[in-house]
Amino acid sequence: MLHLKKKRNMLKKNYKFILLPIIFGLTPFILFSQDSLKFSQIVNLALEQNYQVQIVKNEQIKASNNNSYGGAGFYPTLDFSGNQTWSTNNINQTYYTGENKATNNAKSNVTAASLNLNWNIFDGFQMFANKDKLGYLEQLGKANTKYYVEQTISDLAQAYFQYVKELFKLKLYFQSLDVSRNRLELEKIKLNLGNTSIFTVQQAELDFNSDSTLVIEQEILLNQLKISINKIINRQLDTDFSPLLNFDLKQVASLEELKNSAFKNNVQLNQQQIAQLISNENVKIQESTFYPVLSLFSSYNYSNQNSAAGLLRVNNSQGISYGLNIRFNLFNADKDQTSLQNLKIDEKTSEIQTKQVKQNVESVLLQTYEQYQSYQKELALQQHNVELAQNTLEIAKKQYELGTINGFDFRQVQLDFLTAGDKLNDLYFAIKSLEINLFRISGEITKELQ
Numbered sequence: 001m002l003h004l005k006k007k008r009n010m011l012k013k014n015y016k017f018i019l020l021p022i023i024f025g026l027t028p029f030i031l032f033s034q035d036s037l038k039f040s041q042i043v044n045l046a047l048e049q050n051y052q053v054q055i056v057k058n059e060q061i062k063a064s065n066n067n068s069y070g071g072a073g074f075y076p077t078l079d080f081s082g083n084q085t086w087s088t089n090n091i092n093q094t095y096y097t098g099e100n101k102a103t104n105n106a107k108s109n110v111t112a113a114s115l116n117l118n119w120n121i122f123d124g125f126q127m128f129a130n131k132d133k134l135g136y137l138e139q140l141g142k143a144n145t146k147y148y149v150e151q152t153i154s155d156l157a158q159a160y161f162q163y164v165k166e167l168f169k170l171k172l173y174f175q176s177l178d179v180s181r182n183r184l185e186l187e188k189i190k191l192n193l194g195n196t197s198i199f200t201v202q203q204a205e206l207d208f209n210s211d212s213t214l215v216i217e218q219e220i221l222l223n224q225l226k227i228s229i230n231k232i233i234n235r236q237l238d239t240d241f242s243p244l245l246n247f248d249l250k251q252v253a254s255l256e257e258l259k260n261s262a263f264k265n266n267v268q269l270n271q272q273q274i275a276q277l278i279s280n281e282n283v284k285i286q287e288s289t290f291y292p293v294l295s296l297f298s299s300y301n302y303s304n305q306n307s308a309a310g311l312l313r314v315n316n317s318q319g320i321s322y323g324l325n326i327r328f329n330l331f332n333a334d335k336d337q338t339s340l341q342n343l344k345i346d347e348k349t350s351e352i353q354t355k356q357v358k359q360n361v362e363s364v365l366l367q368t369y370e371q372y373q374s375y376q377k378e379l380a381l382q383q384h385n386v387e388l389a390q391n392t393l394e395i396a397k398k399q400y401e402l403g404t405i406n407g408f409d410f411r412q413v414q415l416d417f418l419t420a421g422d423k424l425n426d427l428y429f430a431i432k433s434l435e436i437n438l439f440r441i442s443g444e445i446t447k448e449l450q
Helices: 002-014 039-049 051-066 126-193 198-233 255-265 267-290 335-402 407-441 445-449
Strands: 077-094 100-122 293-307 314-327
Touching: 039 051, 039 126, 039 198, 039 445, 051 126, 126 198, 126 267, 126 335, 126 407, 126 445, 198 407, 255 267, 255 335, 255 407, 267 335, 335 407, 407 445
Parallel strands: none
Antiparallel strands: 077 100, 100 293, 293 314
16 A cells, blocks of 8 residues: 555656646737737738739829820820931033033032921810720729739738637647647656556557647648748748737628628729729710811921022021811721720620629628628637636546546547647637638728738
């Protein structure tokens, strides 16, 4: 009896079970490290440095530059031309009087210049349609920039919070590894004391190695995610960083509020609505070809000629001319009419596409919101499962120390704990992903996540 008591005291002295609380199940807002980067900091870096965002911003600037009255055709054009010509000729001239005159190597030079002004004062309202179209193209440039900004934020958010998810999982795997390590140490002590078999020790070692493999594979996955995030940010791919170890779940508006926001702010819907307006202007531009074009013109001409032979030694002229020009196409084999018919078909198609995009936006919003609500309900249940699994593991630990359950049964309890924690972690990430999608569909992702 004294011998058994001595063995038990020796086991307690040499072995202490380690069980850390599952951090994401009980305290989901604990910082991972003191120098952790907030998601908003990552976003700001990406919007400053991402290549695609820089490209579309340049395209937006070009569209803004093009939106001018001059580009639409409101302003007149003013052209200048000038030339200076030198020539040397052999000239043989016979006059009506019968006199002949021959001049060899006769030199002459001509200086000429002109300044021409042309101004379309009426072109069938085409210039007004052009100006409206350029304005819509500028809006489309802004919408395209918004699209890629939102795409970048969405991609970055998914990658960032997946990184957070995998960090949580790594911590969970480390917890499980600690449990397996201490179980292995306990079995080795028991073997030395003659209380167990080599088979049981090898079982414990096999489980320890399996948990070690999970940790290694998880670290590889985290490194790959880090590279993906750095690529989006456009910085050195192996740059290390630590995110806040928290999913930062936000309050999502009601379905009706999200729908109203989506119909107003969804960038894909905005792009299509602008495209429809551009189609309308294309019809107006084509309709202008059925009107006459009325333009004013004016020119100033200067010419000075010096000749060594001929009737005039010097000929100089300069002056202004001006007038009114009208141009009206009467027939071009119905090309204009055919183009107008096709553009009206494009206009109807664009209108249908707008309705289709609106319907798709509403459909995706409804599906995403319903899934989001379901997962929110599931969250409390899964948190409770984690608490149950943790309590069960603590009880199993005591029973295992006392020898009332074997290593196989204890391993099953340990795996149940690992599975419960993993499911909760995946559920947090799934809710965050749906939240990100809801913000993007409603056009609020920049405001909510930047």
